[in-house]
Amino acid sequence: MGVLSDRSRSTGRAASLLGLRPKLRPKPRPLRWLFALALWLIASTTQAIQEVRIGVLSHRGSELTLEHWQPTADYLTQVLEGYRFTILPLPFARISEFVEMEFVDFILVNPGIYVDLEVRYGIARLATLNNRFGDLSLNHFSSVIFTRHDREDLQSLADLAGTSFLAVDETSLGGFEMAWDELLRQGVNPYRDFSRLEFAGDHDSVVLAVGRGEADAGTVRTNILERMASRGLIDLEEFRVLNPQPQDRFPLVHSTRLYPEWPFSRLSHTPNELAQRVALALLNMPPDHPAALAGDYAGWTVPLDYQPVHDLFRRLGLPPYAQGFTWVDVLRRYPLGVAATLALLLLLATLAYRIHGLHRQLQGAKSRLEAQHLLILNSVADGIYGVDRQGLSTFVNRAMTEMTGWSAKEMIGRNQHELLHYRRADGSAFPASECPVLITCQDGKARHVPEDLFWRRDGSSFPVEYACSPLRDARGQIAGSVVVFRDISARKRHEEQSRRQQRDLIHQGRLDTLGAMAAGIAHEINQPLTAIAASAQACLRLLDNAPEADPSGRLSDTLATIALQAQRGGEIIRQLRQFVKKEEPVRTWVDVNDLVRQAAVLIRPEAERLGVQFLTRLSPGLPPVRVQEIQIQQVLLNLASNALEAMADAGAAAPCLIIGTGLGHADEVEVWVSDTGPGVSADLRTEVFQQFVTTKPQGMGLGLSISKGIIDAHGGWIELAETGSMGSRFRFILPIQGG
Numbered sequence: 001m002g003v004l005s006d007r008s009r010s011t012g013r014a015a016s017l018l019g020l021r022p023k024l025r026p027k028p029r030p031l032r033w034l035f036a037l038a039l040w041l042i043a044s045t046t047q048a049i050q051e052v053r054i055g056v057l058s059h060r061g062s063e064l065t066l067e068h069w070q071p072t073a074d075y076l077t078q079v080l081e082g083y084r085f086t087i088l089p090l091p092f093a094r095i096s097e098f099v100e101m102e103f104v105d106f107i108l109v110n111p112g113i114y115v116d117l118e119v120r121y122g123i124a125r126l127a128t129l130n131n132r133f134g135d136l137s138l139n140h141f142s143s144v145i146f147t148r149h150d151r152e153d154l155q156s157l158a159d160l161a162g163t164s165f166l167a168v169d170e171t172s173l174g175g176f177e178m179a180w181d182e183l184l185r186q187g188v189n190p191y192r193d194f195s196r197l198e199f200a201g202d203h204d205s206v207v208l209a210v211g212r213g214e215a216d217a218g219t220v221r222t223n224i225l226e227r228m229a230s231r232g233l234i235d236l237e238e239f240r241v242l243n244p245q246p247q248d249r250f251p252l253v254h255s256t257r258l259y260p261e262w263p264f265s266r267l268s269h270t271p272n273e274l275a276q277r278v279a280l281a282l283l284n285m286p287p288d289h290p291a292a293l294a295g296d297y298a299g300w301t302v303p304l305d306y307q308p309v310h311d312l313f314r315r316l317g318l319p320p321y322a323q324g325f326t327w328v329d330v331l332r333r334y335p336l337g338v339a340a341t342l343a344l345l346l347l348l349a350t351l352a353y354r355i356h357g358l359h360r361q362l363q364g365a366k367s368r369l370e371a372q373h374l375l376i377l378n379s380v381a382d383g384i385y386g387v388d389r390q391g392l393s394t395f396v397n398r399a400m401t402e403m404t405g406w407s408a409k410e411m412i413g414r415n416q417h418e419l420l421h422y423r424r425a426d427g428s429a430f431p432a433s434e435c436p437v438l439i440t441c442q443d444g445k446a447r448h449v450p451e452d453l454f455w456r457r458d459g460s461s462f463p464v465e466y467a468c469s470p471l472r473d474a475r476g477q478i479a480g481s482v483v484v485f486r487d488i489s490a491r492k493r494h495e496e497q498s499r500r501q502q503r504d505l506i507h508q509g510r511l512d513t514l515g516a517m518a519a520g521i522a523h524e525i526n527q528p529l530t531a532i533a534a535s536a537q538a539c540l541r542l543l544d545n546a547p548e549a550d551p552s553g554r555l556s557d558t559l560a561t562i563a564l565q566a567q568r569g570g571e572i573i574r575q576l577r578q579f580v581k582k583e584e585p586v587r588t589w590v591d592v593n594d595l596v597r598q599a600a601v602l603i604r605p606e607a608e609r610l611g612v613q614f615l616t617r618l619s620p621g622l623p624p625v626r627v628q629e630i631q632i633q634q635v636l637l638n639l640a641s642n643a644l645e646a647m648a649d650a651g652a653a654a655p656c657l658i659i660g661t662g663l664g665h666a667d668e669v670e671v672w673v674s675d676t677g678p679g680v681s682a683d684l685r686t687e688v689f690q691q692f693v694t695t696k697p698q699g700m701g702l703g704l705s706i707s708k709g710i711i712d713a714h715g716g717w718i719e720l721a722e723t724g725s726m727g728s729r730f731r732f733i734l735p736i737q738g739g
Contacts, residue, residue: 050084052076052274055104057113057262058089059172060202065089069108071294079281083274091201092169099123100337105270106278110221111309112173112318114263118306118476119320125263126279127300130287133223133252137287137298139261142254143178144225145242147217148210154217157186157243157255163216164196166206173309174221175203178256181312182243207234217242222252227296259312260304273368280376302469305444381486383464386471388480389441391415391432403487405457416483420454425461437468440481444470454485463488589624592632592661592669592734599636600659606641607657610648617660625669625734631710632734635718636673638703639730643675646728650678664733672721672731679723688720707732 054073058065066087073085090098095113098104099121107123117123130137147154154160160183167190168175176199180190190197196215200206203220207228210218229236243255250258264282266275285291287298314321377384383400385393393411401407406419417435424430432438436447446469454464466485473479596616607614640657647655656676664670680688689708711718711732718732 050082052083052085052106053088053104054085055088055090055095055098055107055109057095057109058091058202059110059168059175060204062089068295071291075285075289075291076278076281080274080277092171095171096120097336099267101340102267102269104267105274106264106266108262108264110173110262111260111306112177112313113171114265115306115309115313116171116319117265122268122474123265124268124275125265125303125306126275127264127282127302128304129261129264130298130301131223131261132287132292132296132298133226136251138250138252139301139304140250140258141174141222141261142245142250142252142258143174143176143182143219143256144222144253145179145182145217145219145255146210146225146239147242148213149238149240151216151240154240154242157183157188160217160242161188161193162195164198165190165194166209166215166218167197167199168203168206168220169199169201172221173259175206176219177312177316177318178221178259179219181316182256184316186243204228204233207239211238219255222250222254226252257308259308260306263303263306264300273365276376302446302467304446305470307444383485383487384482385411385416386480386482387416387437387441387468389478391417391435391438391441393419394480400485403456403462404454410457421452423453423455425453437481437483440468440470441478444472444478446470451488463492587626587628589626590629591624592622592671593618593620595627595629595632596636596659596661596671598629599633599640602637603640603644603657603659606644610644610655612644612647612655612657615656615658617658619660619662622661622663622669623736625736627714627734628710632714635707635710635732636671638707639673642703643673643677643728646677647675652676652678667736668716668733669736670731670733672729674722674727674729676727679725679728680720685720685723689718 054069056065056069066089069087073087076085077083088098088104090104090107090109092113095107095109096117099107099117106126107117108129109117114123114125118125128139130139131141132138145157145160154163167179170176183190188194198215200209203224206215206218206220207224209215211234225234225236225239228234241253241255245254245256247253264278266278282300283302285299289299292299310321313319377395377397378399380397381399383397383403385396385400388394392413393416396406396408396411401411404411404420411419417430417432417438421435422430436449439445440447446467448467450465452464452466453461455461464485465488466483468481468483470478471480471482596618600614600616604614636659640659643657647657654676658674660672660674662670662672689704708718711734714734716732716734718730720728721731722729
């Protein structure tokens with residue numbers, strides 16, 4: 001059975017398209033004919049229709065098409081109760097016939113075929129495919145123009161003039177039309193300048209034929225080469241891509257401009273209710289759903305803008321923008337369509353009497369559809385509202401009114417910008433000219449705003465994440481936009497809590513490091529205090545023996561010693577207080593050498609206590625870096641403390657600790673810490689920066705993990721540069737333009 005009540009009017013034609021021949025029957029008598037027609041009319045209006053056909057472009061063969069897309073049809077069957085979805089593979093040459101005969105209810109084709117069908121048959125896109133490439137989700141694609149790697153004479157598109165060229169099909173967007181446009185830009189006309197232009201029918205055949213040398217070059221859509229290589233069908237090293245484009249915006253190798261991925265579309269005869277349910281089911285499909293994995297895609301997104309494809313077809317003069325397309329062309333190109341139209345005209349007289357009765361049913365169906373549409377909107381937890389081109393709200397759902405405090409009656413017909421986000425977080429005005437929702441209403445481009453502020457009716461605000469997508473009317477013109485938003489207050493609180501916990505962990509790490517060095521620091525502070533006491537006693541004795549004068553200057557020297565030692569003890573105490581306090585998350589421009597000198601005040605006492613020679617090798621004239629000073633000093637103390645403990649535990653003969661600085665690349669400053677200890681064991685070299693990995697009996701294994709987190713947060717990186725039986729060398733890099 002079919003989804004449409006009038007599907008039977010094309011059943012005979014569809015049977016001929018599928019290669020089936022109806023059985024010959026005797027011509028019925030007039031009364032019998034009228035009786036059969038009455039039975040058919042009654043059955044067609046009362047019969048429960050369940051079968052839904054999805055036509056899919058079979059650009060890689062029917063077997064692969066069914067293998068990839070039938071799981072998606074099964075998914076829709078499971079989600080939409082009462083319907084059974086099946087996949088119908090369609091070759092390039094038969095798509096228009098099946099759409100024209102309304103033998104499919106939905107269609108999945110390349111964007112080039114879609115824009116032609118959109119103009120000619122009024123199909124409408126419901127969702128856009130998210131293609132899968134490894135861990136990436138891509139909703140745009142391009143064309144790849146390639147040749148064999150051993151064809152040294154073919155280095156650019158201009159070199160293809162006079163060669164043989166193989167493509168997929170004349171109506172294949174990624175398999176020919178994109179490449180055609182790019183070749184014309186390079187001065188090569190495929191229909192005039194090639195010695196031979198042929199079409200293989202599917203992408204795999206093009207790649208294999210070029211690989212066998214049956215054609216000098218060819219073109220397929222992006223990711224075909226990679227997928228065939230992953231299946232072991234080809235070796236990518238045997239091919240070379242011509243006219244490669246930058247891969248900063250699109251990770252796959254490609255030769256042409258980017259265009260939106262395949263759209264999933266409904267035909268004009270498909271019921272609105274079914275189309276809406278199918279659209280919601282596709283948009284709600286998780287990227288890792290078994291159906292998506294079987295089809296090697298990553299779910300679906302809202303319909304993208306296909307205007308770039310329309311522009312491409314205008315440049316190439318392709319249907320529906322072909323010049324000089326006459327009725328003779330129509331008859332020659334679409335004979336089956338013309339015949340179907342004539343058959344339809346004959347049936348119109350028979351169906352006319354039903355229109356009056358169906359009109360009342362359609363009115364009832366419309367009311368039910370509107371009620372279901374409202375039910376769907378109100379069942380969504382996210383806030384949803386519509387906006388026309390003037391910025392006036394056209395509809396809202398229940399979640400939106402609950403989150404903002406504005407009722408539907410108060411919102412509809414009023415400017416949404418003046419109600420929801422007229423002011424920024426700092427209290428300054430938010431100009432309407434910068435409002436993403438209103439901009440989408442003008443340029444028709446979908447936008448995602450990861451963080452913004454909405455204002456409630458009571459004047460309070462709350463953080464939101466929202467997406468706005470353009471709404472188009474039946475003519476494809478922008479009619480407004482729809483906004484879907486969610487309250488991210490809980491997420492913001494969680495992020496702030498995570499930041500506080502990270503700061504506390506870093507602070508605790510400093511206290512642990514300082515505790516490990518406490519003995520050396522205490523000894524270092526005790527020395528100047530002892531010297532101060534001894535010098536003070538010496539001054540008293542001098543004054544007792546010669547109170548009237550100090551002719552030899554010994555008293556002055558002693559007092560100078562007291563001052564020097566007091567300053568030394570004070571500097572250590574100042575550095576200790578600076579290091580253990582909780583720092584504010586503020587970054588300043590500092591000299592890395594100054595940071596090393598400040599950290600050395602705390603490192604040197606412990607080194608002297610353990611009998612370790614401590615040296616610094618600081619490169620002069622280093623550019624400043626923007627960092628949190630205490631956190632970088634914490635990294636230095638962690639690395640130095642680990643080195644001192646390693647040398648002390650191993651009993652190194654001539655222990656030595658060196659901290660140095662230098663200029664890495666043009667935009668990096670390097671800091672390194674080396675020692676003469678036993679080095680890091682081979683089984684721990686790849687794990688030293690992981691949490692709870694330590695070689696110390698009493699260690700917690702957090703020092704290097706915290707250090708890595710600090711350096712990563714500053715946009716740099718840290719590594720174990722060298723290690724062996726003669727010691728280890730750690731280094732970290734800070735970007736000059738960091739922060």
